Amino acid sequence: xxxxxxxxxxxxxxxxxxxxxxxxxxxSQRVFRLDGGDVTYVAGVNDAGQLQTMYWxxxxxxxxxxxxxxxxxxxxxxxxxxxxTPQEFTGWGGGLYVEPDLKVTxxxxxxxxxxxxxxxxxxxxxxxxxxxxxxxxxxxxVQYRIDRETGIVRRSAEVSNRTGAPxxxxxxxxxxxxxxxxxxxxxxxxTGRWAGEWDLQQQPVHAGRTVLESRRGTTGSxxxxxxMVDHVGDHDQDTGEVWFAALGWSGSWQISIEQDVVxxxxxxxxxxxxxxxxxxxxxxTFQTPYFYGGFSSQGVGGASRLLHRFEVDSxxxxxxxxxxxxxxxxxxxxxxxxVDEAGQMALADKAASIGVERFVMDDGWFGQRNxxxxxxxxxxxxPQKFPHGLKPxxxxxxxxxxxxxxxxxxxxxxxxxDLYRKHPDWVLNFTxxxxxxxxxxxxxxxxxxxxxxxxxxxxxxxxxxxxxxFLKWDYNRNWSEPGWSAVPVEEQKNVYVDxxxxxxxxxxxxxxxxxxxxxxxxxxxxxxxxxxxxxxTDEVWPSDNTDAYDxxxxxxxxxYAYSPAVMMAWVTDSPTWVNQRALSxxxxxxxxxxxxxxxxxxxxxxxxxxxxxxxxxxxxxKGVRETVQRGSLYRLMSPREGEQAVTESVSRDGRQAxxxxxxxxxxxxxxxxxxYLRGLREDAIYKLRxxxxxxxxxxxxxxxxxxxxxxxxxxxxxxxFQAAMFVLDRQ
Ligand code: DGJ
Numbered sequence: 001x002x003x004x005x006x007x008x009x010x011x012x013x014x015x016x017x018x019x020x021x022x023x024x025x026x027x028s029q030r031v032f033r034l035d036g037g038d039v040t041y042v043a044g045v046n047d048a049g050q051l052q053t054m055y056w057x058x059x060x061x062x063x064x065x066x067x068x069x070x071x072x073x074x075x076x077x078x079x080x081x082x083x084x085t086p087q088e089f090t091g092w093g094g095g096l097y098v099e100p101d102l103k104v105t106x107x108x109x110x111x112x113x114x115x116x117x118x119x120x121x122x123x124x125x126x127x128x129x130x131x132x133x134x135x136x137x138x139x140x141x142v143q144y145r146i147d148r149e150t151g152i153v154r155r156s157a158e159v160s161n162r163t164g165a166p167x168x169x170x171x172x173x174x175x176x177x178x179x180x181x182x183x184x185x186x187x188x189x190x191t192g193r194w195a196g197e198w199d200l201q202q203q204p205v206h207a208g209r210t211v212l213e214s215r216r217g218t219t220g221s222x223x224x225x226x227x228m229v230d231h232v233g234d235h236d237q238d239t240g241e242v243w244f245a246a247l248g249w250s251g252s253w254q255i256s257i258e259q260d261v262v263x264x265x266x267x268x269x270x271x272x273x274x275x276x277x278x279x280x281x282x283x284x285t286f287q288t289p290y291f292y293g294g295f296s297s298q299g300v301g302g303a304s305r306l307l308h309r310f311e312v313d314s315x316x317x318x319x320x321x322x323x324x325x326x327x328x329x330x331x332x333x334x335x336x337x338x339v340d341e342a343g344q345m346a347l348a349d350k351a352a353s354i355g356v357e358r359f360v361m362d363d364g365w366f367g368q369r370n371x372x373x374x375x376x377x378x379x380x381x382x383p384q385k386f387p388h389g390l391k392p393x394x395x396x397x398x399x400x401x402x403x404x405x406x407x408x409x410x411x412x413x414x415x416x417x418d419l420y421r422k423h424p425d426w427v428l429n430f431t432x433x434x435x436x437x438x439x440x441x442x443x444x445x446x447x448x449x450x451x452x453x454x455x456x457x458x459x460x461x462x463x464x465x466x467x468x469x470f471l472k473w474d475y476n477r478n479w480s481e482p483g484w485s486a487v488p489v490e491e492q493k494n495v496y497v498d499x500x501x502x503x504x505x506x507x508x509x510x511x512x513x514x515x516x517x518x519x520x521x522x523x524x525x526x527x528x529x530x531x532x533x534x535x536x537t538d539e540v541w542p543s544d545n546t547d548a549y550d551x552x553x554x555x556x557x558x559x560y561a562y563s564p565a566v567m568m569a570w571v572t573d574s575p576t577w578v579n580q581r582a583l584s585x586x587x588x589x590x591x592x593x594x595x596x597x598x599x600x601x602x603x604x605x606x607x608x609x610x611x612x613x614x615x616x617x618x619x620x621x622k623g624v625r626e627t628v629q630r631g632s633l634y635r636l637m638s639p640r641e642g643e644q645a646v647t648e649s650v651s652r653d654g655r656q657a658x659x660x661x662x663x664x665x666x667x668x669x670x671x672x673x674x675x676y677l678r679g680l681r682e683d684a685i686y687k688l689r690x691x692x693x694x695x696x697x698x699x700x701x702x703x704x705x706x707x708x709x710x711x712x713x714x715x716x717x718x719x720x721f722q723a724a725m726f727v728l729d730r731q
Contacts, residue, residue: 018122018146019062030120031066032127034144035059037306039151039295043088043129043144044069049116051129051142053086053178057241058297059151072262084262086178089131089142089157091115092171099209099256099268102140102159103171115140126154137162142175147314150306152294159286168490169278173270174291179229179243181263188228188300190557192221195545195578197526198557200640204232205259213254215274217428217443217479217499221527225253225269226561228303237301237635238678244296244303245269246561248532249289251500252276267293275482277493292531300560305632308563312630315535317511322565323518324629325539325596326357327618328405330472333546333572334602337364337371340385345396350603352400354611355618358470359397360405365390367417373440376412377419379458390466398467405470405518406462410455411503412441412476419454426451428495430483438477445484446506447498456506463514473537475523500532507536520568526554529562539566539596546570546600547578548591549721552639552662555594564649565629569593570600571614583721585610586692589617590660590723594647596629597621620691624658624727627651631658634678639664644672650679657686657708657728661693663717674712677728680705686728693717693724702731 019033031044031054042055046069054069072084080095091113092100105111115131118139126145132138139160146153155175161167179185185205189212192199198221203210212227214220225247234240245267247253252272259265269291280286294310296302313320329351335343339361348359363369365385367378375382381389390406397404413420413427415437420427427442429435435442444451462468484495507519521533522541529540542558545551551569558567569592575582592598597618606614621628631649636659639645645662657680663672680686687702688695696714700707708728715724 018125018127030117031069032120032129032144034126034146034153035062035151036146036148037151038297039146041144041146041151041153042066045117045129046071046085048081048085050082050085051088051117051131053088056177056179056243056293057295072264079261083260084264086264086266087176088178089115089140089175091133091140098260098266099176099258100171101157101173101176101268101270102169103273104138105168105170106136106163107165107167113138137164138167147310149313150294150310152292152306152310155291155293157288159280159288161280161282161284164282166279166281166490169280169286170276171270171273172278172286172288173268174247174288176266176268177243177245177293179265179267182231182265183263184232185229185259185265186232186234187257188230188560189226190224190560192224192526194221194524194527195543196554197221197543197545198224198554200557200560205229205257205265207259207263209256209258211254211256213272213274214252215272217252217482217496218475218523219250219253219528219530219533220478221525224561225249225255225530227255227257227267228300228560229257229265229267230300234299236299238299240297240299242296242300242303243267243293244307245291245293246307246531247289247291248530248535249500250503250528250530250533252496253289271497275493276496277490278497279491279494289532301633301635304560304635307561308565308633311531311534311563312565315531316566317536317538322538324625325565325568326403327355327621328358328360328470328568328598329356329603330360330362330570330598330600332362332407333570333577333600334604335362335364337369339364341387341393344393347603348393348397348400348402350606350611351599352402354599354614355622356599357402358405359400359402360407360470360472361393362407362472363409363474365406374414374416376409376414376441377417377444379408379410379462394467403469404467405472406466406468407472407474408459408462409474409476410459410506411444411446413444414441416440425486428479428482428484430481431485433481433483436480438480441477443477443479445495445499446502447484447495448486452502452506456509459506459510460513463510463517468517470518470520472520472522472541475528477524504532504536511536526558529558534562534566539568541568545578546572547576547581548583548588549581549664550578551591552645555591556635556639556645559633559635563629564595564633567595568598569595570598572600573602573605581721585613586617587662587721587723589614589621590662590692590725593617593621593624593628593725594660597625620725624656627656627658631656632679636675636678637673643667646675648677648679654679654681654684655730659726659728661715661717661724663719663722665720666718672715672717674714676710676712677708680709680728681730682706682709685731687731688713689727689729691725691727693722693726695726
């Protein structure tokens with residue numbers, strides 16, 4: 001976790017502390033306290049040597065003392081104390097029935113692992129606690145780091161084998177977060193599928209275990225590795241206690257939310273245990289993915305804002321100053337695989353004329369890629385489409401004052417490709433079994449060193465030979481038959497971890513060698529969005545669904561966990577291919593301007609009026625994008641809850657607020673509900689600028705923040721699929 005280097009450092013230094021103390025009554029008990037932002041997190045070692053949660057919530061005064069940590073009472077002979085103690089990291093053993101953080105099998109068949117405190121050390125921004133099995137030389141360093149600004153805690157663990165022999169890890173987590181006992185918890189998470197990602201769900205936290213997961217090899221969109229928990233009935237976006245957790249892992253994963261027998265709630269997250277094992281040899285260590293946790297007393301809205309801030313200031317590759325996203329053009333929906341030099345140049349001319357800053361050529365430029373049946377794996381320019389290579393197109397794009405981006409899908413291969421003909425053994429497969437295709441393609445086994453090296457070298461060569469500023473890194477299917485026959489049987493399931501580690505390694509190496517190149521994580525839409533990939537990529541593609549109305553719902557779900565700063569949103573053609581819904585160009589722009597604006601329409605079909613409108617809207621966007629991408633997002637009306645959707649973004653310096661309002665359909669003469677703004681300074685004067693749409697006639701031109709927040713503003717929207725945008729500038 002990077003240190004914050006902004007002007008806020010001075011405040012942050014005061015706002016942050018790590019304390020290790022001995023409990024007064026028993027000096028062998030150790031208490032570890034972290035303070036960051038508005039959050040205090042306290043864990044301690046109890047008499048039984050277990051590390052347990054003591055407090056996680058609203059920041060407490062520094063002088064606050066804690067009673068010594070006490071193991072939970074066993075509820076009966078059926079539930080020993082280890083099941084009712086809110087442990088931070090448990091081995092599976094000694095009669096544990098709750099979700100363990102680590103489960104192993106030793107070569108002699110022993111599967112019992114009981115971890116006890118051994119030592120600790122304080123490090124920058126956190127502490128490490130070393131735990132050890134009661135008899136075997138298995139060590140686990142439980143690691144904590146806190147983000148000074150947001151109080152987000154980063155948990156992870158390093159498992160170390162000094163037993164003299166290998167053992168199998170069968171389940172491992174970054175750690176467990178424990179919530180205070182309560183009976184009315186509610187879980188928020190997202191579900192989805194291709195073109196329908198980010199579908200928000202709420203359900204009570206039930207007795208027993210709820211597992212959110214991906215068994216797909218990568219992050220997936222059926223669930224996303226993020227959750228929030230608040231209290232049932234806390235319906236306001238911006239009030240109430242919320243705990244949240246998110247995994248930094250782009251492989252198969254699981255987050256278990258478990259209400260135990262005494263109604264304690266445990267949240268455990270790590271690689272998915274399904275079909276998993278990892279052979280840890282003597283002398284080796286296994287570092288888990290990061291499992292982040294945070295707390296806000298300002299509702300799910302406040303929790304999202306903390307996550308956004310953390311992503312922008314601490315996680316993204318160039319944090320705390322990631323570059324604002326340029327307005328880009330992408331050729332996919334216009335040309336699909338039919339790309340060629342003349343066609344792309346013509347689109348580039350048109351894109352430049354409306355103020356686009358980055359021109360991205362999508363799929364179809366390489367190998368024999370004339371459709372989705374061939375070419376993946378052959379990362380050389382198609383000579384029929386680009387007889388002189390990419391240089392003439394790139395030069396043209398540069399001459400138009402745009403930078404150039406290119407689509408790749410490096411982990412995949414079509415059976416109809418030179419690469420597959422040469423290396424059929426490079427794909428995930430079980431010997432002698434069918435190889436199931438998805439979109440006519442197979443998944444390369446990136447866990448293999450030769451495959452890793454091939455992919456790295458192919459991308460490196462592409463970037464060395466061409467002046468490319470941006471890669472859209474796509475990934476268009478999930479795993480099947482995840483076999484790896486080239487390694488001994490007991491190592492074959494290492495594929496789940498080694499694949500993802502090699503994916504990260506390639507991203508890291510490319511970034512080191514080509515530090516100015518930016519990368520987008522795309523997976524047929526939003527199937528690879530998580531805090532792991534976000535550390536190595538600059539933006540993400542949330543969905544192939546570019547219908548501007550559907551996007552309001554998708555973008556809202558996305559925004560619960562992820563920042564608009566990374567959320568690419570294209571303006572595409574109408575009616576959309578998705579729903580055949582016709583929407584005005586203005587509506588489509590306003591929907592996309594809620595994130596990082598891109599254009600994905602077929603500009604060859606645009607009228608002069610469309611170009612004029614686009615020029616105006618892109619110009620407006622450039623004037624507000626810092627507020628939209630870096631500001632604080634308030635979800636004022638949810639598209640899930642009625643006919644309206646409204647968001648407000650307030651700039652970091654508080655000088656600007658940008659409001660987008662959408663009406664799906666008006667009926668029975670009902671006016672648009674009044675909009676009450678948030679996050680303004682009560683006594684400051686803000687001037688209203690209506691960019692598109694109309695405010696009601698009695699709306700003042702300028703008023704205090706208090707007026708806009710408490711009196712509110714009425715917009716005059718009527719009809720179907722109408723939209724408005726207005727800006728408040730502090731005087
Ligand atoms: C899926 C992506 O999400 C699309 O934007 C596009 O790049 C296609 N793949 C290209 O095959």
